[in-house]
Amino acid sequence: MSVAQRAWPSAQLDDVARLRAIAAALPHLAYRERTLDAPFEIVWSIFGDLERGVPRFDHFVRWLRITERDGERVRLVSNGPLGIPMRFEAVLRPGWCVMRSRQAEVGMAATPEGSARTRVAHFEGSRFLGALGRWWLGRTMEGELTTLARLCEAELRSRR
Secondary structure (H helix, E strand, O other): OOOOOOOOOOOOOOOOHHHHHHHHHOOEEEEHHHHHOOOOHHHHHHHHHOOOHHHHHOOOOOEEEEEEEEEEEEEEHHHHHHHOOEEEEEEEOOEEEEOOOOOEEEEEEEEEOOEEEEEEEEEEEEOOOOOHHHHHHHHHHHHHHHHHHHHHHHHHHHHH
16 A cells, blocks of 8 residues: 555544634643533533623623624623723634634633533633733633633532
């Protein structure tokens, strides 16, 4: 068998691994990953709900509104630092959300780990803030994921 006839190796990446790869390629992004003790459906009902869920776990987002939707492509506006509105273009589908504005980039992903646990990943960054922004955003994202875990636990309790 010749080299040209051999099959190329292949790899399947879940959404968390895809988000991790993007974060690794862009040095200004802060990245955090965690496993939550909650099923995917509960986690994504909060993590992926841009208008209602994100302001519950990200204390820098007081509000966020989807202004346009075309399938999985959305445009949105949110309050930014110091209350200045930020406009984003995003791709949103179950387990995956990446958003980009002129000022910032945000990504969120979730992948089920069995029926009762979910792996989540989150990145945030700004080319303008560079390494300082990466350090600061990394610290704030730790708190965001902790809050997300608490919200998921509360939702689990309310469903029992």
